Amino acid sequence: MADCLLHPEHGYYRSQEAIGIGGDFITSPEISQMFGELLGLWAADCWQKMGGPSRVYLVELGPGRGTLMRDALRAARALPPFRAALTPVLIEASQRMRDAQRKTLGDDVGAIWHEDIAAIPKDAPLILLANEFLDALPVRQFQRGDDGAWHERCVGLAEDGVHLQFQLAPRPLPLDPVLPPALRDAPPGSIIESSPAVRATAADIAVRLRLQGGAALFVDYGYTQPGIGETLQAVYRHAYTDPLAEPGLADLTAHVDFASFAKAAAEAGAITFGPVTQGEFLKALGIEMRAARLKQSGSKTQGLEIDAALHRLTAPEEMGTLFKVMALMPPESPAPAGFA
Ligand code: SAH
Numbered sequence: 001m002a003d004c005l006l007h008p009e010h011g012y013y014r015s016q017e018a019i020g021i022g023g024d025f026i027t028s029p030e031i032s033q034m035f036g037e038l039l040g041l042w043a044a045d046c047w048q049k050m051g052g053p054s055r056v057y058l059v060e061l062g063p064g065r066g067t068l069m070r071d072a073l074r075a076a077r078a079l080p081p082f083r084a085a086l087t088p089v090l091i092e093a094s095q096r097m098r099d100a101q102r103k104t105l106g107d108d109v110g111a112i113w114h115e116d117i118a119a120i121p122k123d124a125p126l127i128l129l130a131n132e133f134l135d136a137l138p139v140r141q142f143q144r145g146d147d148g149a150w151h152e153r154c155v156g157l158a159e160d161g162v163h164l165q166f167q168l169a170p171r172p173l174p175l176d177p178v179l180p181p182a183l184r185d186a187p188p189g190s191i192i193e194s195s196p197a198v199r200a201t202a203a204d205i206a207v208r209l210r211l212q213g214g215a216a217l218f219v220d221y222g223y224t225q226p227g228i229g230e231t232l233q234a235v236y237r238h239a240y241t242d243p244l245a246e247p248g249l250a251d252l253t254a255h256v257d258f259a260s261f262a263k264a265a266a267e268a269g270a271i272t273f274g275p276v277t278q279g280e281f282l283k284a285l286g287i288e289m290r291a292a293r294l295k296q297s298g299s300k301t302q303g304l305e306i307d308a309a310l311h312r313l314t315a316p317e318e319m320g321t322l323f324k325v326m327a328l329m330p331p332e333s334p335a336p337a338g339f340a
Pocket residue numbers: 005006013019027028029030061062063064065068091092093094097115116130131132133136137
Protein backbone atom coordinates (compact mmCIF):
# COMPACT_ATOMS: atom_id res chain seq x y z
CA MET A 1 0.00 0.00 0.00
CA ALA A 2 2.85 2.35 0.89
CA ASP A 3 4.66 1.57 -2.36
CA CYS A 4 1.51 1.94 -4.45
CA LEU A 5 0.96 5.41 -3.01
CA LEU A 6 4.47 6.78 -2.58
CA HIS A 7 6.97 4.87 -4.75
CA PRO A 8 9.34 7.57 -6.09
CA GLU A 9 8.55 6.78 -9.72
CA HIS A 10 5.36 4.75 -9.90
CA GLY A 11 3.57 5.82 -6.69
CA TYR A 12 0.06 7.19 -7.05
CA TYR A 13 0.70 10.51 -5.29
CA ARG A 14 3.90 11.04 -7.30
CA SER A 15 2.49 10.28 -10.73
CA GLN A 16 -1.26 10.96 -10.78
CA GLU A 17 -3.50 14.01 -10.54
CA ALA A 18 -5.12 12.71 -7.37
CA ILE A 19 -7.28 15.42 -5.88
CA GLY A 20 -9.88 17.71 -7.44
CA ILE A 21 -12.40 17.74 -10.28
CA GLY A 22 -9.85 16.42 -12.78
CA GLY A 23 -8.43 13.92 -10.28
CA ASP A 24 -9.84 10.86 -8.57
CA PHE A 25 -11.48 12.33 -5.49
CA ILE A 26 -12.53 15.61 -3.88
CA THR A 27 -11.76 16.44 -0.27
CA SER A 28 -13.43 18.85 2.18
CA PRO A 29 -11.02 21.78 1.61
CA GLU A 30 -11.60 21.41 -2.14
CA ILE A 31 -15.38 21.51 -1.63
CA SER A 32 -15.39 24.85 0.15
CA GLN A 33 -13.06 27.52 1.51
CA MET A 34 -15.16 27.40 4.70
CA PHE A 35 -13.44 24.18 5.77
CA GLY A 36 -9.89 25.53 5.82
CA GLU A 37 -10.99 28.87 7.23
CA LEU A 38 -12.71 27.24 10.21
CA LEU A 39 -9.69 25.03 10.87
CA GLY A 40 -7.50 28.14 10.73
CA LEU A 41 -9.75 29.82 13.32
CA TRP A 42 -9.60 26.65 15.42
CA ALA A 43 -5.81 26.93 15.35
CA ALA A 44 -5.97 30.64 16.27
CA ASP A 45 -8.22 29.81 19.22
CA CYS A 46 -5.76 27.12 20.39
CA TRP A 47 -2.92 29.62 20.15
CA GLN A 48 -4.83 32.08 22.32
CA LYS A 49 -5.64 29.37 24.89
CA MET A 50 -1.90 28.54 24.97
CA GLY A 51 -1.27 32.12 26.05
CA GLY A 52 -0.25 33.42 22.63
CA PRO A 53 3.35 32.13 22.37
CA SER A 54 5.63 34.36 20.29
CA ARG A 55 6.51 31.48 17.94
CA VAL A 56 4.46 28.49 16.85
CA TYR A 57 4.56 25.99 13.97
CA LEU A 58 1.30 25.56 12.05
CA VAL A 59 1.90 22.04 10.76
CA GLU A 60 -0.18 20.22 8.18
CA LEU A 61 0.22 16.51 7.44
CA GLY A 62 -0.45 15.48 3.82
CA PRO A 63 -1.57 18.90 2.56
CA GLY A 64 -2.70 17.71 -0.90
CA ARG A 65 -3.02 20.75 -3.16
CA GLY A 66 -2.36 23.17 -0.28
CA THR A 67 -5.92 24.50 -0.27
CA LEU A 68 -6.59 23.93 3.43
CA MET A 69 -3.36 25.70 4.42
CA ARG A 70 -4.09 28.61 2.08
CA ASP A 71 -7.59 29.10 3.54
CA ALA A 72 -6.37 28.61 7.13
CA LEU A 73 -3.66 31.25 6.65
CA ARG A 74 -6.20 33.67 5.21
CA ALA A 75 -8.41 33.15 8.28
CA ALA A 76 -5.39 33.52 10.58
CA ARG A 77 -4.92 37.06 9.30
CA ALA A 78 -8.02 37.95 11.36
CA LEU A 79 -5.71 37.60 14.39
CA PRO A 80 -2.55 39.44 13.26
CA PRO A 81 -0.36 38.47 16.28
CA PHE A 82 -1.11 34.79 15.56
CA ARG A 83 -0.27 35.19 11.87
CA ALA A 84 2.96 36.94 12.85
CA ALA A 85 3.91 34.19 15.33
CA LEU A 86 3.32 31.22 13.05
CA THR A 87 5.51 29.42 10.55
CA PRO A 88 3.62 27.05 8.20
CA VAL A 89 5.20 23.58 8.04
CA LEU A 90 3.98 21.20 5.34
CA ILE A 91 4.74 17.51 5.78
CA GLU A 92 4.46 15.97 2.33
CA ALA A 93 6.11 12.84 0.94
CA SER A 94 5.32 13.49 -2.73
CA GLN A 95 7.40 15.92 -4.81
CA ARG A 96 4.51 16.43 -7.19
CA MET A 97 2.24 17.41 -4.31
CA ARG A 98 4.89 19.70 -2.84
CA ASP A 99 5.06 21.53 -6.17
CA ALA A 100 1.28 21.92 -6.19
CA GLN A 101 1.31 23.24 -2.62
CA ARG A 102 4.02 25.78 -3.40
CA LYS A 103 1.98 27.03 -6.34
CA THR A 104 -1.19 27.38 -4.24
CA LEU A 105 0.53 29.13 -1.35
CA GLY A 106 2.91 31.40 -3.23
CA ASP A 107 6.39 32.30 -2.04
CA ASP A 108 5.58 34.95 0.53
CA VAL A 109 3.85 32.92 3.27
CA GLY A 110 7.16 31.76 4.78
CA ALA A 111 6.31 28.05 4.59
CA ILE A 112 8.79 25.22 5.02
CA TRP A 113 8.47 21.63 3.73
CA HIS A 114 9.59 18.29 5.12
CA GLU A 115 9.01 14.72 4.04
CA ASP A 116 8.06 13.19 7.34
CA ILE A 117 6.87 13.88 10.85
CA ALA A 118 10.27 13.23 12.41
CA ALA A 119 11.57 16.40 10.70
CA ILE A 120 9.05 18.79 12.32
CA PRO A 121 11.19 21.42 14.11
CA LYS A 122 11.40 21.02 17.86
CA ASP A 123 12.08 24.55 19.10
CA ALA A 124 8.53 25.89 19.45
CA PRO A 125 4.99 24.58 20.09
CA LEU A 126 3.06 23.09 17.19
CA ILE A 127 -0.56 23.36 16.13
CA LEU A 128 -1.17 20.54 13.71
CA LEU A 129 -3.93 19.92 11.17
CA ALA A 130 -4.47 16.74 9.13
CA ASN A 131 -7.37 16.06 6.79
CA GLU A 132 -7.53 12.68 5.06
CA PHE A 133 -3.94 11.89 5.98
CA LEU A 134 -4.39 8.86 8.25
CA ASP A 135 -6.54 7.04 5.68
CA ALA A 136 -3.60 7.02 3.26
CA LEU A 137 -1.34 5.15 5.70
CA PRO A 138 -0.92 1.42 5.09
CA VAL A 139 -2.99 -1.19 6.93
CA ARG A 140 -2.33 -4.84 7.61
CA GLN A 141 -5.12 -7.37 7.30
CA PHE A 142 -5.67 -10.66 9.12
CA GLN A 143 -8.13 -13.35 8.16
CA ARG A 144 -9.45 -16.28 10.14
CA GLY A 145 -8.67 -19.40 8.18
CA ASP A 146 -10.64 -22.65 7.94
CA ASP A 147 -8.26 -23.96 10.62
CA GLY A 148 -9.77 -21.43 13.05
CA ALA A 149 -6.47 -19.55 13.40
CA TRP A 150 -5.75 -16.00 12.21
CA HIS A 151 -3.33 -15.54 9.31
CA GLU A 152 -1.93 -12.38 7.80
CA ARG A 153 -3.67 -11.62 4.49
CA CYS A 154 -0.83 -10.83 2.09
CA VAL A 155 -0.53 -9.74 -1.54
CA GLY A 156 1.03 -12.28 -3.90
CA LEU A 157 1.17 -13.17 -7.56
CA ALA A 158 -1.70 -15.09 -9.14
CA GLU A 159 -0.97 -18.33 -10.98
CA ASP A 160 -0.75 -16.49 -14.31
CA GLY A 161 2.34 -14.78 -12.89
CA VAL A 162 0.95 -11.37 -13.88
CA HIS A 163 -2.01 -10.40 -11.73
CA LEU A 164 -1.95 -9.76 -8.00
CA GLN A 165 -4.12 -11.64 -5.55
CA PHE A 166 -4.71 -11.86 -1.82
CA GLN A 167 -3.40 -14.98 -0.14
CA LEU A 168 -3.05 -16.04 3.47
CA ALA A 169 0.36 -16.46 5.03
CA PRO A 170 0.75 -20.17 5.78
CA ARG A 171 1.90 -19.64 9.35
CA PRO A 172 -0.87 -18.64 11.79
CA LEU A 173 -0.44 -15.66 14.08
CA PRO A 174 -0.91 -15.75 17.84
CA LEU A 175 -3.57 -13.03 17.65
CA ASP A 176 -6.34 -14.62 19.69
CA PRO A 177 -5.21 -13.53 23.15
CA VAL A 178 -5.18 -9.85 22.12
CA LEU A 179 -8.49 -9.91 20.26
CA PRO A 180 -11.46 -8.15 21.85
CA PRO A 181 -14.11 -10.71 22.93
CA ALA A 182 -16.45 -9.82 20.05
CA LEU A 183 -13.79 -10.90 17.58
CA ARG A 184 -12.90 -14.18 19.29
CA ASP A 185 -16.05 -15.80 17.91
CA ALA A 186 -15.53 -14.46 14.38
CA PRO A 187 -16.42 -17.13 11.79
CA PRO A 188 -13.76 -18.44 9.34
CA GLY A 189 -13.23 -15.98 6.51
CA SER A 190 -13.57 -12.92 8.80
CA ILE A 191 -11.09 -10.13 8.12
CA ILE A 192 -9.75 -7.57 10.58
CA GLU A 193 -7.47 -4.61 9.93
CA SER A 194 -4.72 -3.03 11.94
CA SER A 195 -2.56 -0.03 11.11
CA PRO A 196 0.82 0.18 12.84
CA ALA A 197 1.49 3.36 10.81
CA VAL A 198 -1.63 5.10 12.15
CA ARG A 199 -0.68 4.16 15.71
CA ALA A 200 2.91 5.32 15.19
CA THR A 201 1.63 8.68 13.93
CA ALA A 202 -0.54 9.06 17.04
CA ALA A 203 2.41 8.25 19.29
CA ASP A 204 4.86 10.54 17.44
CA ILE A 205 2.50 13.51 17.62
CA ALA A 206 1.59 12.80 21.25
CA VAL A 207 5.27 12.86 22.24
CA ARG A 208 5.80 16.16 20.39
CA LEU A 209 2.78 17.73 22.11
CA ARG A 210 4.04 16.60 25.49
CA LEU A 211 7.55 17.99 24.85
CA GLN A 212 6.75 21.11 22.80
CA GLY A 213 3.16 21.98 23.72
CA GLY A 214 0.41 22.73 21.24
CA ALA A 215 -2.61 20.96 19.77
CA ALA A 216 -3.41 18.54 16.95
CA LEU A 217 -6.58 17.99 14.94
CA PHE A 218 -7.23 14.93 12.78
CA VAL A 219 -10.18 14.73 10.39
CA ASP A 220 -10.80 11.49 8.57
CA TYR A 221 -13.34 8.83 7.72
CA GLY A 222 -13.39 5.96 10.06
CA TYR A 223 -15.06 4.01 12.80
CA THR A 224 -15.11 4.36 16.58
CA GLN A 225 -15.47 0.69 17.61
CA PRO A 226 -13.13 -2.02 16.32
CA GLY A 227 -15.02 -4.52 14.21
CA ILE A 228 -14.85 -7.28 11.66
CA GLY A 229 -14.57 -6.38 8.01
CA GLU A 230 -12.15 -4.87 5.56
CA THR A 231 -12.23 -1.23 4.55
CA LEU A 232 -9.29 -1.13 2.13
CA GLN A 233 -10.60 0.58 -0.98
CA ALA A 234 -9.35 1.87 -4.31
CA VAL A 235 -10.73 4.85 -6.22
CA TYR A 236 -9.89 5.59 -9.82
CA ARG A 237 -11.50 8.50 -11.68
CA HIS A 238 -14.23 9.03 -9.05
CA ALA A 239 -15.25 5.31 -9.06
CA TYR A 240 -14.40 2.36 -6.84
CA THR A 241 -12.14 -0.28 -8.32
CA ASP A 242 -10.38 -3.49 -7.26
CA PRO A 243 -7.48 -2.44 -4.94
CA LEU A 244 -5.12 -4.90 -6.66
CA ALA A 245 -6.09 -4.09 -10.25
CA GLU A 246 -4.17 -0.84 -10.91
CA PRO A 247 -1.23 -0.56 -8.51
CA GLY A 248 0.04 3.03 -8.59
CA LEU A 249 -2.83 4.30 -10.73
CA ALA A 250 -5.66 4.19 -8.20
CA ASP A 251 -5.90 5.88 -4.81
CA LEU A 252 -5.77 3.40 -1.93
CA THR A 253 -7.23 4.17 1.48
CA ALA A 254 -8.59 2.40 4.53
CA HIS A 255 -10.99 3.67 7.17
CA VAL A 256 -9.32 4.90 10.34
CA ASP A 257 -9.74 2.93 13.56
CA PHE A 258 -10.15 5.91 15.90
CA ALA A 259 -10.22 3.77 19.04
CA SER A 260 -6.73 2.40 18.47
CA PHE A 261 -5.51 5.82 17.26
CA ALA A 262 -6.70 7.36 20.56
CA LYS A 263 -5.23 4.51 22.61
CA ALA A 264 -1.80 4.91 21.01
CA ALA A 265 -1.89 8.68 21.60
CA ALA A 266 -2.90 8.25 25.24
CA GLU A 267 -0.19 5.66 25.86
CA ALA A 268 2.35 8.16 24.52
CA GLY A 269 1.15 10.81 26.94
CA ALA A 270 -1.42 12.96 25.10
CA ILE A 271 -5.02 13.49 26.10
CA THR A 272 -7.64 12.97 23.41
CA PHE A 273 -10.94 14.66 22.60
CA GLY A 274 -13.62 13.11 20.39
CA PRO A 275 -14.07 11.69 17.94
CA VAL A 276 -17.06 13.89 17.14
CA THR A 277 -18.67 13.83 13.72
CA GLN A 278 -17.50 16.34 11.13
CA GLY A 279 -21.06 17.72 10.96
CA GLU A 280 -21.18 18.41 14.71
CA PHE A 281 -17.67 19.82 14.73
CA LEU A 282 -18.12 22.26 11.85
CA LYS A 283 -21.47 23.44 13.25
CA ALA A 284 -19.90 24.00 16.68
CA LEU A 285 -17.25 26.14 14.97
CA GLY A 286 -19.97 28.21 13.30
CA ILE A 287 -20.03 26.97 9.70
CA GLU A 288 -23.69 27.97 9.33
CA MET A 289 -22.93 31.57 10.28
CA ARG A 290 -19.91 31.62 7.99
CA ALA A 291 -22.07 30.33 5.12
CA ALA A 292 -24.72 32.98 5.77
CA ARG A 293 -22.02 35.67 5.79
CA LEU A 294 -20.51 34.48 2.52
CA LYS A 295 -23.95 34.35 0.89
CA GLN A 296 -24.61 38.01 1.77
CA SER A 297 -21.65 39.14 -0.27
CA GLY A 298 -22.07 36.78 -3.25
CA SER A 299 -24.36 36.34 -6.25
CA LYS A 300 -27.44 34.09 -6.26
CA THR A 301 -25.51 31.30 -8.01
CA GLN A 302 -22.73 31.56 -5.46
CA GLY A 303 -25.37 31.36 -2.72
CA LEU A 304 -26.64 28.07 -4.11
CA GLU A 305 -23.07 26.75 -4.31
CA ILE A 306 -22.45 27.71 -0.68
CA ASP A 307 -25.65 25.93 0.41
CA ALA A 308 -24.61 22.83 -1.53
CA ALA A 309 -21.13 22.86 0.01
CA LEU A 310 -22.54 23.32 3.51
CA HIS A 311 -24.84 20.34 2.94
CA ARG A 312 -22.05 18.18 1.56
CA LEU A 313 -19.71 18.90 4.45
CA THR A 314 -22.22 18.52 7.28
CA ALA A 315 -25.26 16.41 6.29
CA PRO A 316 -25.32 12.91 7.84
CA GLU A 317 -25.93 11.27 4.45
CA GLU A 318 -22.98 13.15 2.93
CA MET A 319 -19.66 13.70 4.78
CA GLY A 320 -21.20 14.83 8.08
CA THR A 321 -21.23 11.51 9.91
CA LEU A 322 -18.73 9.17 8.26
CA PHE A 323 -16.02 11.80 8.70
CA LYS A 324 -14.90 12.26 12.28
CA VAL A 325 -12.72 14.74 14.13
CA MET A 326 -10.34 14.01 16.96
CA ALA A 327 -7.99 16.30 18.89
CA LEU A 328 -4.77 15.35 20.67
CA MET A 329 -3.54 17.72 23.36
CA PRO A 330 -0.80 17.89 25.97
CA PRO A 331 -1.84 16.68 29.45
CA GLU A 332 -4.12 19.00 31.41
CA SER A 333 -5.10 21.15 28.41
CA PRO A 334 -8.62 22.58 28.33
CA ALA A 335 -10.98 21.18 25.67
CA PRO A 336 -10.26 22.79 22.30
CA ALA A 337 -13.06 24.49 20.33
CA GLY A 338 -15.63 22.08 18.92
CA PHE A 339 -15.26 19.47 21.69
CA ALA A 340 -17.43 21.01 24.43
N1 SAH B 1 -5.19 16.88 3.07
C1 SAH B 1 -5.42 17.00 1.65
C2 SAH B 1 -4.95 15.78 0.84
C3 SAH B 1 -5.37 14.41 1.27
S1 SAH B 1 -4.66 13.15 0.24
C4 SAH B 1 -6.87 17.33 1.37
O1 SAH B 1 -7.67 17.25 2.29
O2 SAH B 1 -7.21 17.66 0.24
C5 SAH B 1 -3.27 12.58 1.17
C6 SAH B 1 -2.07 13.50 1.17
O3 SAH B 1 -1.08 12.93 2.02
C7 SAH B 1 -1.38 13.69 -0.17
O4 SAH B 1 -0.87 14.99 -0.23
C8 SAH B 1 -0.26 12.66 -0.10
O5 SAH B 1 0.80 12.93 -0.99
C9 SAH B 1 0.16 12.76 1.34
N2 SAH B 1 0.78 11.57 1.93
C10 SAH B 1 0.33 10.30 1.86
N3 SAH B 1 1.09 9.46 2.62
C11 SAH B 1 2.05 10.26 3.19
C12 SAH B 1 3.15 10.00 4.09
N4 SAH B 1 3.38 8.78 4.53
N5 SAH B 1 3.90 11.05 4.48
C13 SAH B 1 3.63 12.31 4.04
N6 SAH B 1 2.63 12.61 3.20
C14 SAH B 1 1.85 11.60 2.76
